[in-house]
Amino acid sequence: MESSGKVTSINGKKIKVMMFKESSCAHCSGCGEASKLTREIELEYNPHKQKIEIGDIVTFELADSKMLKIGFLVYVLPIIMMMVGFIISNMMGNRERESVLFSFGTLAVTFLLIHLYDRFVVKEKVNMDITKIEKDNKEFDIDSCEVKKD
Structure with missing residues (x-):
């Protein structure tokens, strides 16, 4: 997955x-309702290899394998x-109604365990690699997160 920002x-x-x-x-609510148009993220870079200045446009990428692992953990594992x-x-011999209630309880516990795993076990957030750096020669509207065209 490739994205870019200023x-x-x-x-x-x-x-x-x-x-x-x-x-x-655009359809995702991952950034929350308050910041529907933009999201500020923090990336690591090597200042000896990459010369980045404030205002530069950077393109960064999340490896597909990492994206698949995250998707499996969040979407597929709870259903399984x-x-x-x-x-x-x-x-165990429970009736269907009890089995359904138990399965929803298992779902809730799974989401709780994923949350705890993300919060306490995953010390390092997902790293994205910076693939391209451009000097900003366009004006950027931070409110709408769009490049202004002349």
Whole structure:
């Protein structure tokens, strides 16, 4: 997955980037309702290899394999665990209604465990690699996160 944005600040080996609104993520609510158009993220870079200044446009990429792992963890694993919960409850001799309730309980516990895993076990957030750096020669409207055209 490739995205781009404008560098807003530099702090040592970390830069903050205000992301451009991409058509592929326009439907996603991952940025929250308050920041529907933009999202500021923090990226690491090597100042010895890459010369980045405030105002530069950077393109960064998340490896497809990492994206697939995240997608599996968030979307597929909970459904699998819900089905496993139903099957285990059914094998224990519970009625269908009890098995369904047990499967939803398993789903809730799975989401809780994913949340705890993300919060306490994953020490390092997903790193994105900076693939391209451009000097900003366009004016950028930070409110709408779009490049202004002359």
